[in-house]
Amino acid sequence: MMDDPFGRGDAEVTGGEAAIRPARLAALAQRFGTPLFVYGADGMRSAVRRLRAALPSGAQLFYAVKANPHHAVTRLMRDEGCGAEVASEGELDLALAAGIPSEAIVVSGPAKTERLLTRAVEIGLRAIQSGSLDELERLQAIGTKLGRRAPVALRIDLAAGEGVRRGGWAGPSPFGFPAAALPGVLERTRSLGGVSVIGLHNHQSSQVLSGDAFAERFARFADVAMAAGRSHRLRFLNFGGGFGVPAYADDAPLDLAPVTERLRAIRSAIPHAVTFAFEPGRYLTGPYGWYVARVLAVLEAGGTRFACLDGGIHHMLGLSGALRALRRPVTVRLLRESVCGDERPTELTGPLCTPLDRLAGAVPLPADLRVGDRLAFANCGAYAKQASPLNFLGHDWPAEVMVEGATETLIARRVGFAEVLALQAATQPADDHAGALTS
Secondary structure (H helix, E strand, O other): OOOOOOOOOOOOOOOOOOOOOHHHHHHHHHHHOOOEEEEEHHHHHHHHHHHHHHOOOOOEEEEEHHHOOOHHHHHHHHHOOOEEEEOOHHHHHHHHHOOOOHHHEEEOOOOOOHHHHHHHHHHOOOEEEEOOHHHHHHHHHHHHHHOOOEEEEEEEEOOOOOOOOOOOOOOOOOOOEEHHHHHHHHHHHOOOOOEEEEEEEOOOOOOEOOHHHHHHHHHHHHHHHHHHOOOOOOOEEEOOOOEOOOOOOOOOOOOOHHHHHHHHHHHHHOOOOOEEEEOOOHHHHHHHEEEEEEEEEEEEEOOEEEEEEOOOOOOOHHHHOOOOOOOOOOOEEEOOOOOOOOEEEEEEEOOOOOOOOEEEEEEEEEOOOOOOOEEEEOOOOOOOHHHOOOOHHHOOEOEEEEEEOOEEEEEEOOEOHHHHHOOOOOOOOOOOOOOOOOO
């Protein structure tokens, strides 16, 4: 079982893994209002260092920006020596704005625009991770036009049974070349003068909590890479991400020991210099974020107690179970010192007029739960605000605060929905160019 993400009491904790104490979360909610996201920078930094210590010496970390695409978080990762893994032009702009150099950025995605590919070649990204012949042909044309060779890491999709697989993609997927097709693809690239295949990439699964399963996936990918390396010199092996964290109250943490042992064996089996790369996202941010919401109503229906909150799945879709295969107990804490000793199971719902807006079920909360109480949800540092339907039903966007030591910084102010509406174009006759998008 994971450690209490709220810590114990209000005492200080050393070692960089300090949880945000309930009293501090309550004070932040009082100061900045609810709903509110709070992130712990100390925990994020410790996670980077812990993961780096478990990986082979010299391994490169590319922070998966999609996990928490906030400038402050991305800049923190840069400060910790991480590059960035991006999957859109917007994420590329974010990584560059956060100070990550272009040569420390890799770009992924099954459907990259012409403009993104061109920029990737122009500014010299570390690797363009490609999984289709069509994209390689487009890179050939771009590289030839620019007089450069596009650095490509071929994305590989392992066959079923070769390591844990991505949720929802039990069969064929658009995420990479089948491993069996790799020899033919490599042969095809020999005639592409505008493309340089520097290595291979694999991201087979997400939120893996089994160290043994993870180690097996890495071993299968390494087998494919070593076979390919007999005919093509590879300088870059990106093992991808998927490092899991205890997202639910009954999750056990990922044991990195089997991963460390297997990677050490893989490293020693490769005779020439090759860069090992990894793309952690959730592992570095997920446990170090809290979502605080306020009780607006407490009601009874059919013998069940409901607490209706001002926060919901429009800010934190993952709490509904929508981003997981199964819905399981989330970790919730009432931010109030004086409570009734008795507890009652309580359904926690949001303000949206849809039955999908349920954040947690049968949570044991004090019998005297009342309007105005604040509740904090743990493990909300990844796939949260920007992975949720922020504009659904016209609620404001929540503020975000970063806590580092004694410092508390507002890193994103609350955005009123009226501001979002103001971005819409005034009603006017359409013409051939209005609203046109280019690639």
